[in-house]
Amino acid sequence: MHVPDGFINAPVSVAAGAVAATAVAVSLRGARRELDERTAPLAGLVAAFIFAVQMLNFPVAAGTSGHLLGGALAAILVGPCTGVLCVSVVLLMQGILFADGGLTALGVNITNMAVVTVVVAYAVFRGLLKVLPAGRRSVTVAAFAGALLSVPGAAVMFTLFYALGGTTDVPIGKVFTAMTGVHVLIGIGEAVITAATVGAVIAVRPDLVHGARGLAVPLKLRVDGRLVDAPAAPAAAAPVPAAARSTRPLWISGLVTALVLAGFVSYYASSSPDGLEKVAADQGIDAKAREHAAAGSPLADYSVKDVSDARLSGGLAGIIGVGGTVLVGTGIFWAVRRRRAEDLTATATAAPSAH
Incomplete structure (x- = not known):
């Protein structure tokens, strides 16, 4: 659903840019509460994984494909504020390096694909968790x-x-019907990918899934007809605390998966236009579309310039994209995490002087 330049006029694009900038600023502050020393690098990995999976267009109807948007996945794995930042990093990398999504439409794309998807998905997710039985299966269903x-x-x-x-004169009713119709189908693919990924991470490291925090409940025993807390396990048999467990195995396996998806599996993705492209072509929304400002980029259209072999060109572009996204994303999230640590230190230092 990457909106190109020329679909939306300048005043609305500027307004959308202001909305997106505000959302990113708010998310930067909110992410300080969500990130810690373990989850900051994982947030960069989530951004890279979303970049990789977005290269895997899947068919949804005759001549139409879809791809992951990623807002729901990011929000559930690392938190809603961090999720907005994850998808925003992906969109920024795609727009600048790969000429995917217009630069003047960056605010529109961040609002659509990062802010709206996170807000809707996380609201539904949290609402369902309040009524479903506590457990990992409920997290996956939600x-x-x-x-x-x-x-x-x-x-x-x-x-x-x-x-x-x-910028074109197409009846809004036709746009609404066409867009929502095809994107309901794309939403099914989004839901399958999101649930499968969240379920896989919960299976190995539920302590790292933001949306699964609080799942653990004390073991209960029935004694004389009453439920009481089970006695604590002996120290020798106690499991290693979650906070002390290394995240490196998950990080490495996730990065390898993203590299394989972007560098190899992406070659077999559907070549059909995605939902927005198809609707735009069918309805005439793209009549005033403009060429991307980065159309001459060495990585434009997810291919490496001067590499003639399509498989190799696309694979190299995908690997570069994953590597660049994980570096940029991790850098941003470490900076956010460091800012939180500095705030906590300043608060702790100032506290005694208040007495």
Whole structure:
């Protein structure tokens, strides 16, 4: 759903940019509460994984494909504020390096694909967890539902942007019907990918899944007809605390998976236009689309310039994209984490002087 330059006029694009900038600023502050020394590098990995999976377009209808948006996945794994930042990093890398998503439309894309998807998905996710039985299965089910609804939610937001500032004269009813119809189908793919990924991480490291925090409940025993807390396990038999367990195995396996997906599996992705591209072509929304400012980039269209072999060119571009995203994302999230540590230190230092 990467909106190109020329679909939305300048005033609305500027307004969307202001909304996106505000959301990113708020998310930077919120991410300080969500990130710690273990989850900061994992947030960079989540951004890289989203970049990789977005290269895997899957068919959803005749001549139409879809791809992961990633807002739901990021919000559930690392938190909603950090999730907005993860998807924003991906969109920035795609727009600058790969000419995917217009630069003047960056605010529209961040609002659609990062802010709206995170808000819708996380609201649905948290709402369902309040009514479902506590457990890992409920987290996966809630993740599926949140991801499913987040994609048509972004499609509705694009329709609103088009109604306010579309550069072509297409009836808004047609745009709404076409966009929501195809993106409900894409949402099913988003939901499957999100639920499978969240379920896989919960299976090995539930302590690292933001949306699964608080799942652990004290073991109960029935004694004389009453439920009481089970006695604590002996120290020798006690498991290693979650905070002391290394995240390196998960980080390495996740990065390898992202590299394989982007560098190899992406070659077999559907070549059909995605939902927005198909709707735009069918309805005439793209009549005033402009060439991307980075169309001459060495990595434009996810291929390496002057590398003639399509498989090798696309694979190298994917690997470069994953590597660049994980470096940029991890750097940003470490900086956010460091700022939080500095704030906590300053607070602790100032506390005694208050007496």
